[in-house]
Amino acid sequence: xxxxxxxxxxxxxIVILLFAAPVxxxxxxxxxxxxxxxxxxxxxxxxxxxxxxxxxxIVLAENASWVFRFTPYAVFGSVVLAGGIIPILSVDLPxxxxxxxxxxxxxxxxxxxxxxLAGMDIGTAFGGMGASREKTIASVAEPAMLxxxxxxxxxxxxxxxxxxxxxxxxxxFILRPSLAFxxxxxxxxxxxxxxxxxxxxxxxxxxxxxxxxxxxxEYSGRHLALIEWAGMMKLFxxxxxxxxxxxxxxxxxxxxxxxxxxxxxxxxxxxxxxxxGLVMIETGLAKMRFFRVPEFLGSAFLFATLGMLSYxxxx
Amino acid sequence: MTATPFTLASAxxxxxxxxxxxxxxxxxxxxxxxxxxxxxxxxxxxxxxIAGIWTVRDGITESxxxxxxxxxxxxxxxxxxxxGFFLTVIGALxxxxxxxxxxxxxxxxxQRSVTSLVFFYSLLLAGMFMVVLxxxxxxxxxxxxxxxxxxxxxxxxxxxxxxxxRAAFLYLAIAHVGAIAILxxxxxxxxxxxxxxxxxxxxxxxxxxxxxPPSWAAVAFFLAFFGFAAKAGVMPLHVWLPxxxxxxxSNAVALMSGVMLKTAIYGILRVTFDLIRxxxxxxxxxxxxxxxxxAVMGILxxxxxxxxxxxxxxxxxxxxxxxxxxxxxxxxxxSFNMTALSALALIAALYHxxxxxxxxGLLFMGAGAVHHATRERGMEGMGGLIHRMPWTSAxxxxxxxxxxxxxxxxxxxxxxxxxxxxxxxxxxxxxxLNLLIPLGAAILALTAALAATCxxxxxxxxxxxxxRGDHDTPIHEVDGFMKTGMGLAxxxxxxxxxxxxxxxxxxxxxxxxxxxGKLAAxxxxxxxxxxxxxxxxxxSYSGPVVLLGIIAIVALAYIILHAxxxxxxxxxxxxxxxxxxxxxxxxxxxxxxxxxxxxFGFLFNVRERIEVDAEHxxxxxxxxxxxxxxxxxxxxxxxxxxxxxxxxxxxxxxxxLQQGRIQMYLIYPFITIIVLLVLLR
Numbered sequence: 001x002x003x004x005x006x007x008x009x010x011x012x013x014i015v016i017l018l019f020a021a022p023v024x025x026x027x028x029x030x031x032x033x034x035x036x037x038x039x040x041x042x043x044x045x046x047x048x049x050x051x052x053x054x055x056x057x058i059v060l061a062e063n064a065s066w067v068f069r070f071t072p073y074a075v076f077g078s079v080v081l082a083g084g085i086i087p088i089l090s091v092d093l094p095x096x097x098x099x100x101x102x103x104x105x106x107x108x109x110x111x112x113x114x115x116x117l118a119g120m121d122i123g124t125a126f127g128g129m130g131a132s133r134e135k136t137i138a139s140v141a142e143p144a145m146l147x148x149x150x151x152x153x154x155x156x157x158x159x160x161x162x163x164x165x166x167x168x169x170x171x172x173f174i175l176r177p178s179l180a181f182x183x184x185x186x187x188x189x190x191x192x193x194x195x196x197x198x199x200x201x202x203x204x205x206x207x208x209x210x211x212x213x214x215x216x217x218e219y220s221g222r223h224l225a226l227i228e229w230a231g232m233m234k235l236f237x238x239x240x241x242x243x244x245x246x247x248x249x250x251x252x253x254x255x256x257x258x259x260x261x262x263x264x265x266x267x268x269x270x271x272x273x274x275x276x277g278l279v280m281i282e283t284g285l286a287k288m289r290f291f292r293v294p295e296f297l298g299s300a301f302l303f304a305t306l307g308m309l310s311y312x313x314x315x
Numbered sequence: 316m317t318a319t320p321f322t323l324a325s326a327x328x329x330x331x332x333x334x335x336x337x338x339x340x341x342x343x344x345x346x347x348x349x350x351x352x353x354x355x356x357x358x359x360x361x362x363x364x365i366a367g368i369w370t371v372r373d374g375i376t377e378s379x380x381x382x383x384x385x386x387x388x389x390x391x392x393x394x395x396x397x398x399g400f401f402l403t404v405i406g407a408l409x410x411x412x413x414x415x416x417x418x419x420x421x422x423x424x425x426q427r428s429v430t431s432l433v434f435f436y437s438l439l440l441a442g443m444f445m446v447v448l449x450x451x452x453x454x455x456x457x458x459x460x461x462x463x464x465x466x467x468x469x470x471x472x473x474x475x476x477x478x479x480x481r482a483a484f485l486y487l488a489i490a491h492v493g494a495i496a497i498l499x500x501x502x503x504x505x506x507x508x509x510x511x512x513x514x515x516x517x518x519x520x521x522x523x524x525x526x527x528p529p530s531w532a533a534v535a536f537f538l539a540f541f542g543f544a545a546k547a548g549v550m551p552l553h554v555w556l557p558x559x560x561x562x563x564x565s566n567a568v569a570l571m572s573g574v575m576l577k578t579a580i581y582g583i584l585r586v587t588f589d590l591i592r593x594x595x596x597x598x599x600x601x602x603x604x605x606x607x608x609x610a611v612m613g614i615l616x617x618x619x620x621x622x623x624x625x626x627x628x629x630x631x632x633x634x635x636x637x638x639x640x641x642x643x644x645x646x647x648x649x650s651f652n653m654t655a656l657s658a659l660a661l662i663a664a665l666y667h668x669x670x671x672x673x674x675x676g677l678l679f680m681g682a683g684a685v686h687h688a689t690r691e692r693g694m695e696g697m698g699g700l701i702h703r704m705p706w707t708s709a710x711x712x713x714x715x716x717x718x719x720x721x722x723x724x725x726x727x728x729x730x731x732x733x734x735x736x737x738x739x740x741x742x743x744x745x746x747x748l749n750l751l752i753p754l755g756a757a758i759l760a761l762t763a764a765l766a767a768t769c770x771x772x773x774x775x776x777x778x779x780x781x782x783r784g785d786h787d788t789p790i791h792e793v794d795g796f797m798k799t800g801m802g803l804a805x806x807x808x809x810x811x812x813x814x815x816x817x818x819x820x821x822x823x824x825x826x827x828x829x830x831x832g833k834l835a836a837x838x839x840x841x842x843x844x845x846x847x848x849x850x851x852x853x854x855s856y857s858g859p860v861v862l863l864g865i866i867a868i869v870a871l872a873y874i875i876l877h878a879x880x881x882x883x884x885x886x887x888x889x890x891x892x893x894x895x896x897x898x899x900x901x902x903x904x905x906x907x908x909x910x911x912x913x914x915f916g917f918l919f920n921v922r923e924r925i926e927v928d929a930e931h932x933x934x935x936x937x938x939x940x941x942x943x944x945x946x947x948x949x950x951x952x953x954x955x956x957x958x959x960x961x962x963x964x965x966x967x968x969x970x971x972l973q974q975g976r977i978q979m980y981l982i983y984p985f986i987t988i989i990v991l992l993v994l995l996r
Contacts, residue, residue, distance in 0.1 A: 107861070132772075
């Protein structure tokens, strides 16, 4: 039993991801409504949207090839797999050795790569524009991301996520300036990677400003549902990744029920707070011009580099 | 006599030279010539491939003296794990491209004679086999020149076009400047091996035992590095690479870009880790810096290209940069005697060498297939080929995914290993390196992300969307030989990506022999599914689990969603309420790369001009808009233009000697004799 338990837990984690991600997305939307003085549709609205989309028929663009039809599945598959790797509840996961944090980021890159191709597949200007902008932002974000990873790996002596959680949560508690800088950098990068304000606006369909929405403009029915669902999971996973790397306290080290109960509670608490933080940023800032994004990500790179320098100088 | 890997390798050379000897008899029947010669080169490559795998697996070292060449200067040949590894790479790609060539070269029948293409293709392959087998400077340089000359003729194949002649000349000039540097480097090492009077120092064996002072070792190393860098297309000696690779026939380019550039990597590794062996850390740092510069500039150039083969050529430059990054890191670690980390970095470099041969071979074969089918070179005139060439586009997509370093394909494994080497650099005992090497890692991350952008563009503009050219262009899928060649390369990309532990176990002998450290103890520790280069807690990656995991989730989602039947309608594109959008309104390649051009434009010489023809001077009502974009390499103005100007100046000055008057010409020998008499009293 004790041998199968980690596998069950890994499966459970994926199920949690699948069902909690829409709630988290709904929570963010609800908060946003509250902040902006609007009435809300409730935290369960994403479920209703997904159900509606899953029941609709698909209208495919005349020119769409198999790449366009395969993309939603590739995106969904890579994001769900990432959910089995990040320690959300426990570090004792059989899948966690599949990928360290660098490989994990590459799993998200698969999703982005295929979404960009799907945007170019239909043969309109919007798709290509979205693809071009998305890939440009991804390119500029990557060095900052690696620098943040570098800083964390200096502290943890590892890039394996389970190991990071072990070192930070279950090791000696030290206040580390390097991790503070890395967290700041990570937060900026996460905004860019998940397509939130001020880099991209997930709510807009204004042709000239959309990035992610531009690529998926022609999707409908279950294809759109899969992509939307994967998008929510990606937001959830970036929050979980930030939690695992910077605030891992509470994630279970061993698989016993009390520890898992604590882990679940602390996860809910942390995600609630993370949602508040995200909405404060999104409400407080305006979407920036596309060519200002490199400066934004440049500052993320600077913070991550400062984190690395402070590790060498102070720790 | 029992068979050894060397027997196979020499049989392979024998077969390839008999294929060359067949050419004069068969050139009247071009179709038979193509089938016969390319079949023979395929067999020959296969033998070399087996010989290479065998040598590396068993860690065999064999050396032979061949009584050819000048009197008293016999050729030395040696097959060890390093040459075995490169023999494997060349053999593998040679086999694949030879099969592809049977189909590809037939496309030229009826247009021009293919005799020179067939002949020099085989000679290039033979030259590359000989380079890695050579064990003395003399034979090495002869093989090196055979390789350079045959690739020159391959670039010249369609010699009625000015750009081919220009590219070939530039290539030959830079290759020879490089060859001179290599010759000088070998001369220095031979001199320190046995003294500058004798000739016996020309063997690599003598050089291994040489006693060279550090300063002269540095001179020898940097001469060799310069020479090999010229061949590999390292910045700033890269200008020939895009020119030559974009005009030569695609099967030749697949070999040139896929493996010929790697012989230069072989040369650098041979000179550094085998002949000189002891070096300070800053040599590695210099290699690392050049690698980083080449990688990031190469991929930026690649993104800005609109010609598919040119884009691929610049991307080769990027990959050579990544290989050099691994090599440089290996040198830095080795100079501090950190053998395990040095082995990690060297394995990363070698693995990337193998990977790049496979995916770049595949991509160039794909570009050749596209050119073969459409007669179109620029991407801006293409689009929508996925509907007409389903096989080529699917295989090209595999190549693009591999080169973009996406798991579970092969490019990811070697880049991941390189990142691991970077992440372990804080173990170095030098604070300066500790602070600077992470910045290198950031540049590598930028390069990897830009590569993904570049190949979204390459695949998206060429194969996706709608056809931008004329409606009546006949486009057909390519034949079975070409599909087989590309299919083999694509399956190698998947194999090398999913099962890296086997490959690393196999090639671990190379760092063990040359650096005294190995990786296998840790790489396969956790079972063949998990790649754990240093330790399990440090970092791990599992290709099989990623592949199977994604397949399982996708299959599950697909089955669940298709349990209830929904219909799929086809509808017109969303055109914002305008009527009739045309294929020309699609995003173009130039438009796609515009943000990158704007962000990184300061690195290039970009000239963008917009001219508006206005009716009646009313700029608000333009009748025609002209847009022109020129992107030039700053290196041309900084480095090449001065050299070209200087050589013209020298030529003009020397030209003054030729007055055309007999009296003047008679004075020259007279002066010469007097000078000689004075000097040689």
